[in-house]
Amino acid sequence: MGKIIHVVLQSLDGYIEGPEGEFYWPTKDMGVATYMRQLTEDAGTLLYGRATWDFMSDYWPYVEQRAFHPNDVDFAPVWRAKPKAVVSRTLDHASWDAGVFHDIESLAEATAYEHGTFLLCGGSELASALARHGLIDEFHIFIHPVMLGGGRPVFTDVKVCAALRLVESRVLDNQIVLLRHERLTSGCLSSPDVMADVR
Secondary structure (H helix, E strand, C coil), rough: CCEEEEEEECCCEEEEEECCCCCCCCCCCCCHHHHHHHHHHHHHHEEHHEEEEHHHHHHHHHHHHHHCCHHHHHHHHHHCCCEEECCCCCCCCHHHHHHHECCCCHHHHHHHHHCCEEEEECCCCHHHEEECCCCCCCEEEEEECCCCCCCCCCCCCCCCEEEEEEEEECCCEEEEEEEEEEEEEECCCCCHHHHHHHC
16 A cells, blocks of 8 residues: 655644745755655656646646746756645646546545555645545654644644654754654544554
8 A cells, every 4th residue: 555655844833834825934954855866756746636736737847947046946857756646525627647536535445546655745635635544654753843823723713633653853954853753543642542552
């Protein structure tokens, strides 16, 4: 079965965008760029919700022409070369040969027959839906030293209790903290069996 990894750039107070959709605050950190490039190269498919896909497909194909940060210019060919998938109820076709799934169930069915990694980058609605179905296997969270005071949270309306195991933590450049967790079970921490796994 395929594995879904959720990668998040978030503020200390748990937001991925500011109150007005601001996304200027993540620093161009070489440690994050190196980590993301390796994670992307190892992934089988890049996975997006509709809103994140609209942003990504408008940005990464044209980075060289816009003369953005060297880290972005270096990453763009890696992004373009990877298979991609978009989960959207309204999108019929996607550019860059991206496959389209119209619901979580069809995505879950596809991952059941895959053995590679689906890399979910950003987006709170899709991440929350996947978490509710117990489909996210790993969480790679980059916590930036900034508070946004509101905006779009990492998760919305999850309504699920799951136990996780911290498998890695480290401080990168610019005081960014990486936390990597694996999902143990869809059960709550109050379960004796889950608590035994956590210890």
